[in-house]
Amino acid sequence: DAGVIQSPRHEVTEMGQEVTLRCKPISGHNSLFWYRQTMMRGLELLIYFNNNVPIDDSGMPEDRFSAKMPNASFSTLKIQPSEPRDSAVYFCASSLDRVQSPLHFGNGTRLTVT
């Protein structure tokens, strides 16, 4: 199993540009999570999908952030327009929808907005 695959690994962009982060979850997992890691706030949950449906997006910072999951094998997190304070590492994780099933994380996308 290739695990959770995220792309790109690194993204450097200028303020105001659109940024799209991509995630392929582990096959068969029906829950997908987007997390953001910063020094100040640690790992924060942005949005959670179950069976491709957004369940909780209360962690999405503002309307500039949007996430989609068009099918069971692909999800995107989009920031438009990007701002320097969005600089962070963004992780995607997937799991089976039960407590005993731990999250499997991708290796993250390091976003730098200048």
Place this chain on the structure above:
Amino acid sequence: DQQVKQNSPSLSVQEGRISILNCDYTNSMFDYFLWYKKYPAEGPTFLISISSIKDKNEDGRFTVFLNKSAKHLSLHIVPSQPGDSAVYFCAAIDSGAGSYQLTFGKGTKLSVIP
């Protein structure tokens, strides 16, 4: 309001000795707890978990202890090895909330000195 707290940002231990990482939580509804380990430039990986119906769970060199009355859990690594050097995240789930979202602490960086 941080519901899961890891008050020690870092810890240094000699190889072969015991490492003890601590975690406190405030939400009494949390009923499942996990520890994740993270190497630089990688995503967190699941290490060990414990249900609130137990007070101890052991897996090889790793043992997690849960004290529900104190809302405290700890991860013991015995003996510590240089390869254990990583950031360790404590996480908690309220399984009655209708989803299995993890709430993470900010992490403790463990350095095992050869």
